[in-house]
Amino acid sequence: MAGSLLKHKIYTDTQCNNEEFRNRNLWPRPLARKWTFMLFVGTCLLYCARTTMPICAVTMAATFHWSKIDSGLVLGGFYWGYCFTQILGGYASDKLGGERVLFISTTLWALTTCATPLLAELSSHTFALMIMARSLMGVLQGVFFPSLASLCSQRVVEGERGFLMSTMHSGCYLGTLLAGGMGSIMLDSYSWKSMFYCTGFLSILWSLLVWQCFLRGDVTPAPLEMSSSSxxxxxxxxxxxxxxxxxxxxxxxxxxxxxxxxxxxxxxxxxxxxxxxxxxxxxxxxxxxxxxxxxxxxxxxxxxxxxxxxxxxxxxxxxxxxxxxxxxxxxxxxxxxxxxxxxxxxxxxxxxxxxxxxxxxxxxxxxxxxxxxxxxxxxxxxxxxxxxxxxxxxxxxxxxxxxxxxxxxxxxxxxxxxxxxxxxxxxxxxxxxxxxxx
Missing domain, CATH: 1.20.1250.20 (MFS general substrate transporter like domains)
Known part of the structure; x- marks a missing residue:
């Protein structure tokens, strides 16, 4: 009898807990763990792609005869683009859902990363094209952390938000380290172009996995409904x-x-x-x-x-x-x-x-x-x-x-x-x- 009561209590608690997750539009814990891992990998790849240009800048400057001022303008182009889409990315995530915004933006900046070596060889205006490519990277990556903040507020309970954000930030440092290690090997063994192709390909692979495992068939929760006053x-x-x-x-x-x-x-x-x-x-x-x-x-x-x-x-x-x-x-x-x-x-x-x-x-x-x-x-x-x-x-x-x-x-x-x-x-x-x- 006691065992039956205990089983009934566990079932009831679990049922209530699941109902709470549905009502608040939160990720169920198994799904939250999967998303946490994928977002960690995505953050790591984001920083790999972001630091690819700085790692290759010295080699590219020698190849295209850039001065220090030229190199600074190319590298600085990222941050101007990065500032531009912060609010827009957060707003879109609040309205549409951060999962979708992250998928779209990652796909686009991954393709931009792969296309950067091709743009460098496209014409004699390499310097201008690299500034444009770097600025576009900033524009596309500027939505990432605002989207992550939106996801955290909509899908994760208060007592687990700190660990999620900390995990994502640790991915930044791991991505920086991996890019440095990959760059050292590829610049010595291959050309600077291989670094862009590698990080871009891995990022596209991440997007395909997210689409196949999380977004296909609309398996993610819908964005939170907001009244006109909110x-x-x-x-x-x-x-x-x-x-x-x-x-x-x-x-x-x-x-x-x-x-x-x-x-x-x-x-x-x-x-x-x-x-x-x-x-x-x-x-x-x-x-x-x-x-x-x-x-x-x-x-x-x-x-x-x-x-x-x-x-x-x-x-x-x-x-x-x-x-x-x-x-x-x-x-x-x-x-x-x-x-x-x-x-x-x-x-x-x-x-x-x-x-x-x-x-x-x-x-x-x-x-x-x-x-x-x-x-x-x-x-x-x-x-x-x-x-x-x-x-x-x-x-x-x-x-x-x-x-x-x-x-x-x-x-x-x-x-x-x-x-x-x-x-x-x-x-x-x-x-x-x-x-x-x-």
Whole structure:
């Protein structure tokens, strides 16, 4: 009798749980695990394709007789395109479903990657065509993370969002590492074109698998229904930005995004100039290898504590403290000149890079707490600001290095930006839903 009651209770709980997933339009857990794996692979391929041009830039510059200014214009074209489609990609995902937007955009940028070597040989205007191809890559890849934010808010329960976003961010670092390894082999054994063909082909294969296994036959949940009062508009976005939790989140994300881009852009130069006899692969690989387990562990711990009953708002702030506050402490140590050996510099900066990944379960997921009905568009807006400010701060860092002849000025700038953004988020940040109030 007791066994029958127990079986009935388990069946009833399971039935209720499945009914909750259907009513809230969430992925069932088996499907969520499959999507998490596929999105992780997709993020990895996204960064492989994104870093293909930078890896091949030196060889291409020698082939096509580009100057440093020419190379900079080609590489910089990506970020202008990347800023352009952030909001549009988030809005489309909120309306149509992030799964479909990701599939379409990935297919297009995969084909663009494969076509890049062909465009280079198409005419004598190689320089202009490469700028166009690079900008188009930015336009097509700009929708990825806003779509991911929209998916996370619509398909994943609150207690599992941190791990999903952390897993996706760890895929970024793995993709960067794989592209570097593949590039080293292919540039030595084959031509620069093979790198574009390889990453493009793998990305097309990912799209085919997603279509065959997840999208064919419309097996994904439909996008969330939104009333006319909750539909995304510019006036509604401006109303949301007047809310202290929203604008503090946007500002903190902008700060951590531009400091992370600055570290990624300038760390190889810092190590090469400060420690010219050090082995290059160590400082090009170790910080990003550290970031992968750090991102995964941060997401796991965050979700575990939320499921244990800890405040979501407190978790977001704690994770952001480690991402911006604790990481800045390790960076600022290098300003004093006390730790000047290569090993100590590599250790402190690797820890700092690892800690910055905690933002994936801080402000990066906070947008889904505050405004799930338009999480994609709002994330696109703040990611656009982060990308643009990253361009500004990266350029400003180069100016400071040139004028002061000291890396301490750059590390101090990173620390100042991080502390400012963190302080505002700790004071004004929250995790209570606000999109129903506007």
């Amino acid at each position: 539909a995304w508009t510019w006036s509604r976005l401006l109303s949301l930005l007047k809310k202290p939790p929203v604008w503090s989140m946007v500002f903190a994300h902008m700060c951590i995004a531009c400091t992370s881009n600055t570290l990624m852009s300038w760390l190889p130069t810092y190590f090469k100039e400060s420690f010219p006899h050090a082995t290059g692969w160590t400082y090009n690989l170790i910080p990003w290898l550290t970031a992968i387990p750090s991102a995964l562990s941060g997401g796991y711990v965050s979700d575990f504590l939320v499921k244990q009953g800890y405040s979501i708002s407190a978790m977001r702030k704690i994770m952001q403290f480690f991402a911006m506050g604790a990481s800045s402490l390790f960076i600022m140590v290098l300003c004093g000149g006390m730790f000047t050996s290569f090993n100590s510099a590599l250790a402190f900066l690797s820890i700092a890079v690892g800690l910055t990944t905690f933002t994936s379960c801080g402000v990066s997921v906070n947008v889904q707490d505050l405004a799930p009905s338009c999480a994609g568009a709002l994330y696109g807006f703040m990611n656009m600001l982060g990308a643009f400010m990253g361009l500004v701060v990266v350029a400003l860092s180069g100016y400071l290095i040139e004028v002061t002849q000291s890396w301490a000025s750059v590390f101090s700038l990173i620390g100042l930006i991080n502390v400012t953004g963190l302080g505002i988020f700790l004071v004004f940040g929250d995790a209570h839903r606000v999109d129903l109030e506007v």
